[in-house]
Amino acid sequence: xxxxxxxxxxxxxxxxxxxxxxxxxxxxxxxxxxxxxxxxxxxxxxxxxxxxxxxxxxxxxxxxxxxxxxxxxxxxxxxxxxxxxxxxxxxxxxxxxxxxxxxxxxxxxxxxxxxxxxxxxxxxxxxxxxxxxxxxxxxxxxxxxxxxxxxxxxxxxxxxxxxxxxxxxxxxxxxxxxxxxxxxxxxxxxxxxxxxxxx
Ligand SMILES: NC(=O)CC[C@H](N)C(=O)O
Numbered sequence: 645x646x647x648x649x650x651x652x653x654x655x656x657x658x659x660x661x662x663x664x665x666x667x668x669x670x671x672x673x674x675x676x677x678x679x680x681x682x683x684x685x686x687x688x689x690x691x692x693x694x695x696x697x698x699x700x701x702x703x704x705x706x707x708x709x710x711x712x713x714x715x716x717x718x719x720x721x722x723x724x725x726x727x728x729x730x731x732x733x734x735x736x737x738x739x740x741x742x743x744x745x746x747x748x749x750x751x752x753x754x755x756x757x758x759x760x761x762x763x764x765x766x767x768x769x770x771x772x773x774x775x776x777x778x779x780x781x782x783x784x785x786x787x788x789x790x791x792x793x794x795x796x797x798x799x800x801x802x803x804x805x806x807x808x809x810x811x812x813x814x815x816x817x818x819x820x821x822x823x824x825x826x827x828x829x830x831x832x833x834x835x836x837x838x839x840x841x842x843x
Pocket of ligand 1: 689690691692693694722723724725727750751778779780781
């Protein structure tokens with residue numbers, strides 16, 4: 645069985661664990677960098693990206709997550725996780741992990757739309773996806789290698805680049821686990837690829 649880790653420093657951890665479980669994979673809360681060797685894919689959850697990056701620095705996650713990425717192991721950033729995965733942030737803020745060629749605006753939907761739901765059509769999914777946005781970011785620009793999976797109000801709110809997936813919304817907060825299944829499929833594909841290389 646494949647194991648999906650959820651970075652367990654801050655934010656919406658529990659809901660992801662439940663969804664991993666219901667989608668048929670094994671879930672692990674990752675609190676120490678050494679645990680990255682026990683997982684096949686990593687979820688960086690929603691929460692507060694400034695707090696999360698401080699905690700990631702404190703526990704020494706930056707280098708090990710970059711290594712995980714370099715090993716082509718899939719990473720899924722949701723909401724604050726999308727902010728942390730971006731190559732660029734708009735404004736003066738410095739980008740953090742730089743895993744995807746997107747520019748992200750934090751809290752992009754502003755105060756009036758602090759939190760809302762929207763039925764999104766997602767590239768590759770037949771039925772619309774009910775997306776829960778909570779002080780969500782969006783991507784203001786994406787490089788040519790980025791596949792845009794969903795837009796809302798002409799803003800990019802879900803995207804994929806090779807083995808990295810991001811969503812501005814919280815896919816773990818509804819019973820709809822199609823994003824989790826998409827991520828699990830990415831993990832399965834990466835394991836197959838790694839096997840081919842060894843074999
Ligand atoms: N729900 C969320 O993850 C909110 C993200 C938060 N606004 C941030 O930029 O850190």
